[in-house]
Amino acid sequence: KAGVTQTPRYLIKTRGQQVTLSCSPISGHRSVSWYQQTPGQGLQFLFEYFSETQRNKGNFPGRFSGRQFSNSRSEMNVSTLELGDSALYLCASSPLGRENIQYFGAGTRLSVL
Amino acid sequence: ILNVEQSPQSLHVQEGDSTNFTCSFPSSNFYALHWYRWETAKSPEALFVMTLNGDEKKKGRISATLNTKEGYSYLYIKGSQPEDSATYLCALGDYGGSQGNLIFGKGTKLSVKP
Numbered sequence: 235k236a237g238v239t240q241t242p243r244y245l246i247k248t249r250g251q252q253v254t255l256s257c258s259p260i261s262g263h264r265s266v267s268w269y270q271q272t273p274g275q276g277l278q279f280l281f282e283y284f285s286e287t288q289r290n291k292g293n294f295p296g297r298f299s300g301r302q303f304s305n306s307r308s309e310m311n312v313s314t315l316e317l318g319d320s321a322l323y324l325c326a327s328s329p330l331g332r333e334n335i336q337y338f339g340a341g342t343r344l345s346v347l
Numbered sequence: 348i349l350n351v352e353q354s355p356q357s358l359h360v361q362e363g364d365s366t367n368f369t370c371s372f373p374s375s376n377f378y379a380l381h382w383y384r385w386e387t388a389k390s391p392e393a394l395f396v397m398t399l400n401g402d403e404k405k406k407g408r409i410s411a412t413l414n415t416k417e418g419y420s421y422l423y424i425k426g427s428q429p430e431d432s433a434t435y436l437c438a439l440g441d442y443g444g445s446q447g448n449l450i451f452g453k454g455t456k457l458s459v460k461p
Contacts, residue, residue, distance in 0.1 A: 238390070269451075276351075276436070276453040276454060277391075277438075277449075279448045279450065290448045324390070332378055332379070332441060333378075333379050333440065334440045334449065335381070335393045336391075338390040338391045338392070339390060340389070341390070
């Protein structure tokens, strides 16, 4: 079974631009979550989608948004990029079940100059 | 905001040493406690998920326990090997009934010297 695929792996943008990151979950997984990791911080939860609906949202500004398609693939968008948005963005998919075990992708490393 | 604390932040041990880390949380209002291993240049991988007070899980030389009454979980590694070098993350799942997200600690970075 293919794992979680994130594209692109690396991205360089300048302040004020916007960016879209993509995540393809493991086949059959309907839940997709996004996390941000910055130096010195743990994984910070951004949002989670289940069956095309945002089920949970973390404490991030409205510049961060996402969506999920009918095939469970998800995109995350960040508008008006700031230097502080430079981070590793991880996507994880999860099978049904309250244990909610996360299967992570390799991440997208975003650098904002 | 719930704080999941992990200690120590980093740990350097010699090959063959046994070691343990702690994950502390102030509330038992969650469904599952997760442990993940995150090796450099790879993706985090799930090690254990525990849901009940007193749960113990084991996988090879690695084991974990959960004490929800006192608010901690321990991860033990017996006879550390260089390939155990990684950052170990704990996370609370379904906190306050909120499905679909995990609250992570900052991790314990383990380095095992041959």
